[in-house]
Amino acid sequence: MNNLIGKKLTAGYGGVDIIKDINLEVNKGEIVVIVGPNGAGKSTAMKALLGMLSLTSGSVEYSNEEISSMLPQNRINLGLAFVPQTNNVFTGMTVEENLEMGGFLRDDDIIHTINDVYDLFPILKEKRNQSAGELSGGQRQQVAFGRALMTQPKILMLDEPTAGVSPIVMDELFSRIIEVRKTGVGILMVEQNAKQALAIADRGYVLVNGKNSREGTGEELLNNPEVRKSFLGG
Amino acid sequence: MMKFERYEWLAITIMISLFIFVGFIQGWSVSLVILNMCIISAIMTMGVNISWGYAGVINFGVMGFLAMGGLAAVLVSYPPIAESWQVGGRGLGISFALLVVLVIAVMYINKIVIQKRNRYILNSLIIFFGILIIRHFYLNATHNIEDINPAIAGFLGGLGLPIIFSWIVGGLFAAGVAFVIGKVALGLRSDYLAIVTLGISEIVVSVLKHEEWLSRGVKNVIGLKRPVPYEIDLQNADWFINLVTYLNSSKLNNIIDLGDRQQVLNNLIIDGSGIFVKLSYAILFLIVMLIIFYFANKAQLSPWGRMMRAIRDNETAANAMGKDVVKQHLIIFVIGAAIVGVAGAMLVTLDGLFTPSGYRPLRFTFIIWIMVIVGGSGNNLGAIFGGFVIWFAWIEAAPLTTFIINQLTVGLEPTNVLKLHLLNSVPYFRYLFMGLILLLILRYRPKGIIPEKVRHS
């Protein structure tokens, strides 16, 4: 059973708690979206799951194992992966090197995984020897995505994967995310483009002011009049 | 008015008792020599502390500014050498005028020629030929100057004014150089700035070392006039002899033999004259130190000081609030450098000679920085304390090391190779102490011994 559960997470920066008693869960093969207004603590919640900030209280469990005090690097080893919103590629390295670095911890032959990533994002194969810093925003996002896939994660966390890309690229990225789900990976993402994200989501959480406000299937949330009114733009 | 905390009084007491201790153990003359250097170190440290402690602007150019202060002492106090002015004055004047013309020309071109490439080419051409022409006049003039009586002169000399004026002029010289450096380098991130200022101070020192017409270069300038009496004059002055006799009357009266008494009195007068001179320096220096200390503290407490701290603690925020950070940095860099310049002039005054090759940036810059960090950056009393304690440690490291080595190797024969080698290496142990002090302070008391007081305002 590969599931990641956050129980009653309370965490923040410099003594100020941004999220309070939040519960989150991602299971194998499902897309879970966290939506909510700006400053609701969406990214913070995700970082708390990964251990990039320490918990004031609450716990994180992965496959029924308590991992609350584990370093982020070690959680990567367990099968979690994370794509930050910004600075998510090695700009001075080529696309292929970025992918290799993604597979840094693996001792087996990573060439197959690299090819899988190239199949998923054909443009990257074309630009494999170009340095990632020279790519367009959408292509960088694909590199970042591909880098995270290189660990062959069980749970993939994406922090606003479509921030700053054009609608066409966004659709493209979302369809890739669906493809990744088919391989059995659980995906947790924070999204500004809530409507489109909920449309592909199995489940969604709505965070408001650092607290769980609502949860349900993607469809339920999409059709909920209150959710629609507050931040899906009617 | 500022009030001292208890631990600050403790620090002051420690400083004073150190000198009394040395006075009793090694003699008052030694104690005063160390004290004078301590005061100068303290002033330098305050200078560095103002830019680093108040505003977080790093200044590794200390030696350059110190040397500029020293140059001021020479140029103010040395009697003018008329002959040199005759043979070289005109040429130097012409080359200086041409230099001004050149600078104006370049500025003018920058203004009217818009296209970048043309501007580059035009500027390079003008600078190249300009320098070629200037060099012609300049080299002629400097050669002529340097040829005049090279054994004792060979440079332009100074103004022949009392050397004490140079303490202000030295500050201005250093400020001028600091302004140019600041214009070029401020705005770089701190570790770049550290390296660049260090390098520029190296350039300043090498100019002073090699432009003999200005500073006599490596031939040094000696015999600068003192602001205090000379020992030999004191020894012949009636009031001084009377003073010494009066102070030691009980001791002298115990000696019955007249010849013996005269002998003892003569010795006392000779010792006393040396101490009197050093004491006069110490009093002059103390006055300067206290004046700077007073104003430095006042500035720190003023709204301007608060703004500087704001800039230091959060540059981006200060920038956003519309403070011109680079300009403020430049101001404080120049002020700090000026104070170091004052110390430089004082140092040359104390020594009575100017030796450009003695300013070795890589050697001494860091010692002054150790003073700042050990004392406590952002606290003026801390700066003084750091200056005192570190200079004291620097001087007393050798006797202390000898003592320790002798204790540790007490079982070894006096001819033992290891013991001899260690005793020969005594002078190098001070670097070890300096390094260890710095590392220990940075690790266990990173804010320094007397840390900056956090003022809530």
Next chain:
Amino acid sequence: MIDFLNSIIVLLNFIIIPGISYGSQLALGALGVTFVYAILRFANFAHGEIMSFGAMITILFTWFFQSQNIGLGILPTALLALPIGIIATIILCIISDKFVFQYYRYQKSVPVVLAMVSIGVMFVINAIIRIIIGTETIKFSDGQKFIMKAKQFKVMTGLNEGLALKSSQVITILITILLLTFTFWFLQKTKTGKSMRAFSDNEDLALLSGINPDRVVFTTWIIVGVLACVAGTLYGLDKSYKPIIYLNLVLPIFASAIVGGIGSPFGAVVGGYVIAFSEIMVTYAYKKFFVYLLPSSIEPTGLVQLLSTDYKFAVSFSILVIVLLIRPSGIFKGKVL
């Protein structure tokens, strides 16, 4: 034609060959500074002393081998002692990291604090070196001094000008080529090398990829130790060993690293040669060169020297200031390995 050849030989003998060998020494030094800057993110003022330490250990073992009559024939004995020097230097680097730098890294101190700390380390190493070996000038090159003497060259070619080729220069150049090739191969082709580049490029993302920072730092110090010891020993072989010179060497080395674009290894190497050549070219008296090249009617009368040799030291920093003014990020935009 003969005059032309003569003038070329003058340039070769007095500028190009000394420039390449001094440039190589600076390049290796600057590369070491660059590694520390790119991975540990501070300006390491102790680097000159680390070089000096490496050279000192090499000298001590050279003396030992000489006393045992172990040698390399025509090659200097120092080459035999060099590996021991390298190991000692690596140990020194790792000890100073464990006891000093590591603490501040874990504290996430700002770079300036680390630079100050490195000054403390500089003082300590400086003292250790002086206590062990003193401050005198030491010449420790043995074996065959010249590969070609000026006189031999004159006889061989019949030209007026001689071309001398010291074996220390050739050794410097060969070892530099070898070491640079290896370093760049390591960075570009090996997994560890790539992980170092990644770490230097984006530390957070490197952590997210599972790259172990302690291992990257450890490897960095090993490389720095090798580069520093080799640079220090080559400099000492070529000129002579004197502790104070190594203290001063840190300035042109920093200048090289920054001119090339700090944090960029390729830039550091180029910077080393730029600084070396400008130091030599600006202070060289070109009279002889022009005497050969120009007809006697317009021969120069002076020395044709841009700046007196006294300013040698100032040149590297003038170059640095000029580069920072025109192109603040250095010739090759720095910041990443």
